[in-house]
Amino acid sequence: MQRRDVLRLSALAGAAGALTLDPVTFAQADERDDGGGEKTRTVSGHLPTGSPDFVYLPVEVPGGVREIAVYYSYDKPTVPAGTQGNACDIGIFDERGTDLGGRGFRGWSGGARTEFAISAEKATPAYLAGPVRAGTWHVVLGPYTVAPQGLNYKVTVTLRFGEPGETPKPVYPPQRAKGRGRAWYRGDCHLHTVHSDGKRTPAEVAAAARAAGLDFITTTEHNTTSGHGAWDGLWGDDLLILTGEEVTTRNGHVVALGTDPGVFIDWRYRARDNAFGRYARKIxxxxxxxxxxxxxxxxxxxxxxxxxxxxxxxxxxxADFTPDDEVSIAEWDNTLVAAARGDGRWLPAMGNSDAHREPQVVGLPQTVVLAEELSRTAIQEGIRKGRSWIAESSAIDLAFEAVGGRGRHAGIGERLAVDRAEEVTVRLKVSGAGPDCSVRFITDQGQLYGTALPGSGAGTAEWRTTPSYAAYVRAEVRHAPTDGGASGIPGRMAAMTNPIWLGERGH
Structure with missing residues (x-):
């Protein structure tokens, strides 16, 4: 096929814009001699700056195909300083179509690999094994960023003919592990393996999770579910493995945490499409x-x-605590202030490693969840209710509570329902924080109390307040600032909690 620019626009309902190219055909495929052999076609083209988010290349697949294999490449010209160069993702949908919702979805590797293959028996990681049925398949290019010169691409499609084979039934992780009954469980719910753009295998991630002292993890590959069935033999009484997806759109990423195994959540929309609510409901x-x-x-x-x-x-x-985390925490804290004057609904915080490869540390940070048992539903319930705190490692332990009169008390994520004027004692007990750490108590007014921990990194901080003075209290454990505090910017986070709410709701 000749090099070409835009051929025709197609409107994917609600999607961020799509471009459909002329189809690739294998007209002579039915002339093969004995069901063996292969046929290859190559397409090249040019995408200008401002191209739609998704470019669909239809591939007419005849009967008798055992495997479809795809290779692609694109140029990376030099661009002016401060300008984004070319970056192009790839994936594929089968003969069931490309409609939003993903019925025909068969895999997405983003920019992590230049080639993939799919057959009934097996598929490249990030892709789903299954029959290669006759019909119109679509290779999908995702020009993530396009240089001022445009993006020149080349796609090679190979069909291999023969007996289709059988698709193995995926083995998914169980929904429950033995656990310790009602307890605090440590987990990392944002992780990547070779099934998207990670470099670790599932076995390496499971080993790293155990070494980090974790009780549960969630597999969250970018825009694919192929990793859900890749953990056979890696779970155990000591490790619960949840399935999920990092839904990676052009306007932000969302972790679909603990979705049913094999369920795919589409990502082909932007904020301006007003579609996210629908896909949040699907999650x-x-x-x-x-x-x-x-x-x-x-x-x-x-x-x-x-x-x-x-x-x-x-x-x-x-991952490692950086200024963008500082901004995220400040934004989240503002939502707590809004919730304090509203109906009581608030958004819990969590932390995850987003680890892809060495030397990124699985479990840095980790979310510690109070759950009735080590199961998918119990862990999710603890996260949803904010009965959780975040730590940089399993070496850190803490206990945080607010105590009122007549023995009333509340823990992380709970409400201490006492009169506005009643004195409340807020207490944080910490161990394993390391030297030169300090404690901060944050309220709807900001920090109202702070103290240094002993050099051992273990100690107790206690503060008295009233609900009229503080609508909520949350705790932070911080390392010493790198500049000795001269800038007024606190040091990096060692641990932090979700809030304890003080007073009757609505007051």
Whole structure:
């Protein structure tokens, strides 16, 4: 096929714009001799700056195909300083179509690999094994960023003929592990393997999770479910593995936490399409939680633009603590202030490692959840209710409570329902924080109390207040500032809690 620019626009209902190219045909495929052999076609083209988010290349697949294989490449010209160069993702949909919702979805590797293959028996990681049926398949290019010169691409499609084979039934992780009954469980719910753009295998991630002292993890590959069935033999009484997806749109990423195994959540929309609410509901219908990830991340497309009305929790701390986490925590704290004067609904915070490869640390940070048991539903319930706190490692332990008169008390994520004028004691007990750490108590007015921990990194901080003075209290454990405090900017986070609410609701 000749090089070409835009051929025709197609309107994917509600999607961020799509371009459909002329189809690739294999007209002579039915002339093969004995069902063996293969046929290859190559397409090249040019996409200008401002191209739609998704470019669909139809591939007419005849009967008798055992495997479809795709290779692609694109140019990366030099661009002016401060300008984005070319970056192009890839994936594929089968003969069931490309409609939003993903019925025909067969895989997405983003920019992590240049080639993939799918057959009934197996598929490249990030892709789904299954029959290669006759009909119109669509290779999908995602020109993430396009240089001023445009993007020149080349796609090679190979069909291999023969007996189709059988698709193995996927083995998914169980929904419950032995656990310790009602307890605090440590987990990391944002992780990547070779099934998207990670470099670790599932076995390596499971080993790293155990080494980090975690009780549960969630597999969250970018825009694919192929990793859901890749954990056979890696779970155990000591490790619960939940399935999910990092839904990676052009306007932010959301962790679909604990969705039913095999359930795919589409990502082909922007905030301006007003479609996110529908897909947030699909996450919940699949038994998952909606958790915006790294909302102030610095990568292209990482900033969260969809708002938090449809969220169940928010990832305020992602990997090593950096300034964008500081901004996320400040934004989240503002939502707590709004909740204090509203109907009591509030958005819990969580932290995850988003680990892709060495030396990124699985479990840095980790969310520690109070759950009735080590099961999918119990962990999700603890996260949803904010009965959780975040730590940089399993070496840190803490207990946080608010105590009123007549023995009334509340823990993290709970409400101490006492009179506005009643004195309340807020107490934080910490261990394992390391030297040069301090404690801060944050309220709807900001920080109202702070103290240094002993050099051992263990100690207790106690403060007295009233609900009229503080609508909520949350705790932070911080390392010493790198500049000795001269700038007034606190040091990096070692641990932080969700709030304890003080006073009757609505007062």
């Amino acid at each position: 919940r219908q699949a038994g998952g939680l909606v958790v915006p990830a790294h909302p102030h991340g610095t990568c292209v497309g990482c900033n969260w633009k969809f708002g938090f009305n449809d969220a169940d929790a928010v990832e305020v701390w992602n």
